Amino acid sequence: MPISRDTDLTSSDPGGAAPPPALPQRLRRWAVTARDQAAVSALTEEAGLLGRDDIRLVLVREDTATGLRCDWSALARQLYVLELSAAERVFLGFVLSMAGSHQTALSRVQELDEARLAIVLRALVRLSGNGRIAVGTRV
Template structure:
């Protein structure tokens, strides 16, 4: 009697860090307008928002060149994405950089120490300035 063992295929484990880096690279590569690119870069740096599946479903579209960010899709869905208050305020500021929404700069006072430098760097990118450094004052 001849028996064969069933081949068990072990699915490749997906490295979340590598997947996030690939997504980030693709989104930035496929974003050509400076203000949109600054906004996408801010979301990439902030990470917690872009890592959420609900945000990815609302934001990311497949294009001929790969995945791309469709920022306008986030505007009406901010409260349905499962974001906490800090994430919503950050997203509001990011969307305002591309002309979506009416978030004022005054809401920057509500950002934590991690998100504030990200927004400041995004504003500098938006202005086309790569000479001013954002960091801790000594």
């Protein structure tokens, strides 16, 4: 079900750089499968895309049982309709690949900046269930 008018998902940041304060926690609470957890963790860690009203309107839905949820198929349908940079589209492609049946070629990691690459790698480690691998910056 689309988000009702009573649900405030507008960003408190006028530039849209940060999602509404409670949104990341509510989406994490909803994400119970490993795939959803990995995809939601990548989105909430990146924060900038989830801070955009246009992306939230496509992705976030109200669910009577769980509150809010991510509508991955709606985001996949709108991926080339939304005004995104190439790097943003690639990042969301990886998020969708973790969440569902969307496919993104691994060679597209070359198009990610360092921060988004680290986020994708951490999410993949989380998805694998391996808690011993750390992704960070080389010193």
